[in-house]
Amino acid sequence: MTIRVVVADDQELVRSGFAMILDVQPDIEVVAEAGDGAEAVEAVRRHGADVALLDVRMPRLDGIEACRAITAAGVCRTVMLTTFDSDEYVYEALHAGASGFLLKDVRRDDLVHAVRVVARGDSLLAPSVARRLVEQYTRPAARPPRPEPRLDELTGRERQTLLLLARGMSNAEIAAELVVSDHTVKTHVGNVLAKLGLRDRIQAVICAYETGLVAAGGSPPGDRPGDRPGPLPPPRR
Structure with missing residues (x-):
């Protein structure tokens, strides 16, 4: 085609x-x-x-x-x-x-x-382009986080997947990070999009920054209960 x-x-x-x-x-x-x-x-x-x-x-x-x-x-x-x-x-x-x-x-x-x-x-959603752009234009100083009640519907692993999406990681990179299969990652990504009513991965990244789930730089804003299943290492280069 x-x-x-x-x-x-x-x-x-x-x-x-x-x-x-x-x-x-x-x-x-x-x-x-x-x-x-x-x-x-x-x-x-x-x-x-x-x-x-x-x-x-x-x-x-x-x-x-x-x-x-x-x-x-x-x-x-x-x-x-x-x-x-x-x-x-x-x-x-x-x-x-x-x-x-x-x-x-x-x-x-x-x-x-x-x-x-x-x-x-x-x-x-290449890390060298989209992630940097999203961080620049959704930084907290420019756009205060807005509440997103639907985040509470995400499981711990789905929330962690969203955090990794916000870092610009591909499905393969997320699978390696979480030590799961590509199919499992696709399922998590699909669940995140469905539960948050989002069209694609880019909208998921915007949501992560807008809601304050991720701060500029790609890291969680704090260690609030339920924010993440465990500590996230710096993104692989």
Whole structure:
């Protein structure tokens, strides 16, 4: 099955470069390029795209609003193209429904991998990108924790799984950390999403930070009873 992609960026060289990398893949077809968010939304609708790569900052309609419109239509998943040091609206993009983030200096193989991951319905939560962005834009000083009663519905192991998700760990890494099978981790992740009413892993990470379950830096805010089944070692590098 061919993955149909729209690439949107107001910088033509960046846009064309990404498009060239993707279009030579046997399972990916770039069906359109767009210079702003409005063009991107229309291109997704016209071509029935599966994945849209959206620059956060674009004229007419920015990437966040384009992401919100595309997500609302429910027919295409979105990946934001961002420069970590300058973008101030990543938090809003997460809530708009973005399925992942790529830095604009992303490596060729990582770009292709990201499109394939998002196309199959997963979220791109690389520790080097998504976790740092979430920590930056959900730090307690900027956004006070909000109560989330549904956290009480999580078992101790599900809560620990959520903590590890917030560190940007993959299922395989979580399985190694908890010494369980990949299948068990998938079950825990599915239970976390279902009980908290979340769409994907990225929303789970946002929830962990917003509720104060995890503080900036990826650690629990304290040793409150029930916060975790046991001490969590620093994330593996």
